[in-house]
Amino acid sequence: MSLSHAILAALLDVSRTGYDLSKRFDRSIGYFWHATHQQIYRELARMEAEGWVSVEVSQQDVALPRKVYTITAQGHAQLAQWIAEPSVPSPVRDELMVKIASGKLVKRDLITAELQRHRQAHLDKLLVYRSIAEREFPNVNRLTEEAKYQYLPLSAGMRYEEHWVEWCDEALRLLNSK
């Protein structure tokens, strides 16, 4: 049950609504975890029942209900315990690789077009991450312990997208060479 821990992590610093979580997760966790709003609402309800989060219905705008979730002491404990359990790298599932491996079934142009689309998507993400990094962490050599833990997932995100852009380039080069 790992979505619940991702949600707890996203609630560590700020209380949030389900909607909020579904939009951005936390800015550092969003790069590596995704969930739809339906999943999040369902999970929040469970977590409240378990006592990992508490909820307060905001009465600011009486018309629109906003359920703001806050992590509890029990939630903290739960998260800390989960972190302490050693884990193995999360398994990868990549559709593009399945397509490439079956590449001989279709026209080459189809594959190269797909590669170009993916390259662009990865590049777009990379540029977003870089601009966030410049804005939020202009001085990587002077980070507090806490800031390091926020910076590192972003850095992993950048490396990850760079890696894919480079691989797409390699793949396109290889396929276009005689």
Next chain:
Amino acid sequence: MSLSHAILAALLDVSRTGYDLSKRFDRSIGYFWHATHQQIYRELARMEAEGWVSVEVSQQDVALPRKVYTITAQGHAQLAQWIAEPSVPSPVRDELMVKIASGKLVKRDLITAELQRHRQAHLDKLLVYRSIAEREFPNVNRLTEEAKYQYLPLSAGMRYEEHWVEWCDEALRLLNSK
């Protein structure tokens, strides 16, 4: 429904049993797709019902039943059609990042130990991939079109593991610096 396509891809060149598929998938697809034997048996049954694969019970050893699955023309068509549909990069879900983002909750040693474990796991995979690459594709500049499609997922796997090893090193450096 993507597991079915991964299975079709794994059956492209060779007929296989469910057990076989669960162990290795295809050597190029296994790097980027994983499934348990229960999933695979269930999916194979569905795919047979759809006519995407045909099955033959091997009578070699009468005692042990071996159901060998082969991709059909309909399966080929299905796979080709799926490949032609443009797709977006598969979403990432990485537990380690959730742990890192919540790093301040626990002792730093716990995080660095986890990073070292992950670094080792990625390095191990990298070395396996490299030895496969040396054995199967000693001459990357002289590949047939078909071989290129087999080599590329392996190359992506190598880059992927390299990227993680490098990032783990960066993370350990950053966390151990004053």
Next chain:
DNA sequence: GGTGCCATGTAACGAGTTACATGATTGG
């Protein structure tokens, strides 16, 4: 007045995981 966003949810279904179960063969 319509489009898009904020904000919450239900229902149904498909995909993935965990536990349980069986029985033969191979190698030490």
Next chain:
DNA sequence: CCAATCATGTAACTCGTTACATGGCACC
């Protein structure tokens, strides 16, 4: 003879996705 591996499967459950549904607010 015991453990590991080959080989197949069922059942129950959780997680993830898609479709449907509601209603207010903000802006053009």
